[in-house]
Amino acid sequence: MKETSQEKEPVRKLSDVAEIRYLHRGNTEIFLKNGFPGARIQCRQEDGSETVEEHNRIWLHRAFPFDLLKEYISVQNKDQEEIGLIRELADFDEDAQGILCGALEHKYYTPKIAKIVSLKEAHGYSFWQVESDAGKLQFTLQDTFRSLLRVGEDKVFVFDNYGNRYVIESLKALDRRSLRRIELYL
């Protein structure tokens, strides 16, 4: 048998192999500019010198949008290239957290459905009238079965035919009539 990698060098942890730049209060300053978050990141070069990378605007993207809302947030530039990863928002001070939370809320803004007022089907489309935290809404789904995404036992995302999303935070909390209207599609 040929020599194995173990003999050559000690086993390295996965996190050592994959270079992930985690951003936190120690290396990154988050600021708000014209309603958008920006970042100033300190980078250590190979020769040991430090440079500062300034991004006037950063884009945030949740890595696990259904499970972890405040953890593992990818920070991207305008070309959707990852600049770094935030392990959790608590790695930043409160002001920065506020800015990041605000930006995430803006990006992931999804009306929460509180009540399904009516749900009618015609010709393969379903027409919804709901009450949500954003007021009364009306939208259309094409192929209702495929347009509902159940996350976990209790949460349902609704995707309309134009790409808008709505969410039913808890099926259990829904009133009986509303639940009966969507039960079949779940």
Next chain:
Amino acid sequence: MTEMEQIPSGVYEAAAKRGITKENALLAVYADRNREGVNCDNWIFVTKDTFTMIGGIQRIIPKGHAGRLERSRLEVKFGQLSFDEYTLETLKDFRVEQQISGCILTAFDTGKEAYVLLTHLSCYKMEEMIQFCACLNEYKEKGTFDPPKERENDRYCPKCGRLYPDRSRKLCPACMNRMSVVRRMGTFIVKYKWQVIVILAAMALTTLLGVLTPYISSGFFFDEVLTEGGNFYGQVGLVIFLIVSTRLLALLINMINEVLTARIVPKITYDLKNVIFHSIERLSISFFSKRQTGSLMNQVFWDADSIYWFFVEGFPYLIINIIQTIAVAAIMFIIDWQLALVALVFCPVFIVAIVQLYKHMRKLYARRYSRSRRMNGMLADALGGVRVVKAFSKESTEIHRFEQRNAAFAQASQNVSLYNGTVFPLVTFLFSISSILVLGIGGWRVAGDGMTYGLLLTFLSYTTLLYNPMSFFVDINYRISENMNAMFRLMEIMDAEPEVREAEDAVTLAQLQGRVTFENVEFGYDKTRKIIDDVSFDITPGKKIGIVGHTGAGKSTIANLIIRLYDADRGRVLIDGVDVRCLSFETLRKNIAIVSQETYLFQGTILDNIRYAAPNATMEEVIAASKASGAHDFIIKLPDGYSTKIGWGHKDLSGGERQRVSIARAILMAPKILIMDEATSAMDTKTERLIQTALEKLSQGRTTIMIAHRLSTLRDADTLMVIENGKVSEAGTHTELLEKEGIYHKLYTLQYEALKNAGIQE
């Protein structure tokens, strides 16, 4: 965008207070969310100097006293909540960015030297806002703009105010008239109208006989033949003859009906399937990327059957059942109106009861269906991925997963069976109540005031005839709406406009030179993200061009634009100086061949696959093409050579082999322009080299565009273009680009080093 005339008066008044009038407003648009992302009525106005957003809530209030809500009596009041004004001069580069659920409108503020967030909007308003941005940017640049041709209102159903689900078709599924769908679909069977008429006539006759039979076998038999003093007393033979002959007649008619139906059913479904498939095939590639192949297949097969059922069985039976019910009821009233009332009185209760029962039953069936879908999906997943399951020894997890789904399905099936077991006897019982009523009251009448026994028996048979079609009536409504969905889906496909269309006066060029030119081309698969951004280049006929770049840089998109799978959003793609949009599909398809990463081989022999685009090619040409593409060597080793069948259950080819067959297919066409999009990615470097050399000889006088990851593939190209973020960032020969020490140099060094480390020297 909204025209000033269409702005609600309340909003208009609020705008007027801020100095915005019909005269000075250049553009107006409606966003349905405000800057905070909350739903509201947010109006944006642009004048020569200002960019204004007025946010508020529109309330529709009935004028005067509350009564019937008529349009003329409604007044729209606008309660203003917010107001933002910007100097137009400081803003530029307006753009719409897509968010997770909705979009934002941003612009570059020259004063602040940064992009500013102007407002949020939902995806419903995205298209309008993109148009608005385009107009505004054009205005900022040139001082004028072309207003879009489509009016905003054209996107909404005038009846219910909903957005049309598909913007290219002004059709609202919620408001569509059922009859118009039926009429349109009816054109399919017009061809067979005589057969259909005969079938209908046969059905009508069968019904008539069905109505007559009870009278002959009960009323007539007991009262006229068996009763003393009857007109035909004692002539039992006559009755038997009558019964036998009506039965024989019914049998004959039924047979004619069945034979005719059996003849035309396959024809109509054949026609329908052809129409559906034809409609699907003519659509542009973008249609397919939006839909799953599986659901399209479903459409072709099930919808055709469903539509056929409606016209040949459902609809005619409905009419016949209606006529039969009316006729039976009428006869019953003529015979004895009091007893008829007794029989009918229970009818509404019966109908209401079965409507409810069926409703619940459909729910149970739907649940069983959805659970079986989940179970089958899981099964397909686990069996398809059996290698992975085994490799990670996850058998027990999969078994558990299956058990869960299977249990859920079993439970749903059990519910259906239980329900069927209890409900159908209940329906029969409900039905028997009316018979018992008729029997009871009729019995007294027979015993008392001279109603004949035969008449009572006839009456009882008619009661059965009356109640029999009730279940049909209840169920038909549901089935018809299912069929309507099928028809609607078909109409949707038939009406869908291919996005890429051949121009009416398209030019057909017999012989192409092979010049390919891009003039400021812009393109994106979705409207908010440009994949190709202002790309211009010119390829001289007969040259070999290499396109290099990162994954997702837009290389393959360039190829897609040349062969016109998509049309450019802006700018022009020219072939031999002619816009591709003006060239006939024939010219494009005959002269340009593409071999892409995803090789698809159709079921059939290797020979069929190679000759797909050139069916008349000789065997010698096929072998030559295969030789050049490096396919010949492996094909000839197969037991069946070129006649080897590819596809399920037959010999399967490896990725590299498939690619070689695809290249042979393209070469055989002898195109003027050959595009190789990662066509040799699955081959080893040696095979690739061999094919390259062969192609080199072949490419004399042909334009070759090579797209590759592996830079060594492209070293000999006359020109190399480096694409980055949708733009051509560098161009030149291999040596020139290396000397330039730019992106290409970086990519090349990286790959070279990687190969060297792996011990591969090129």
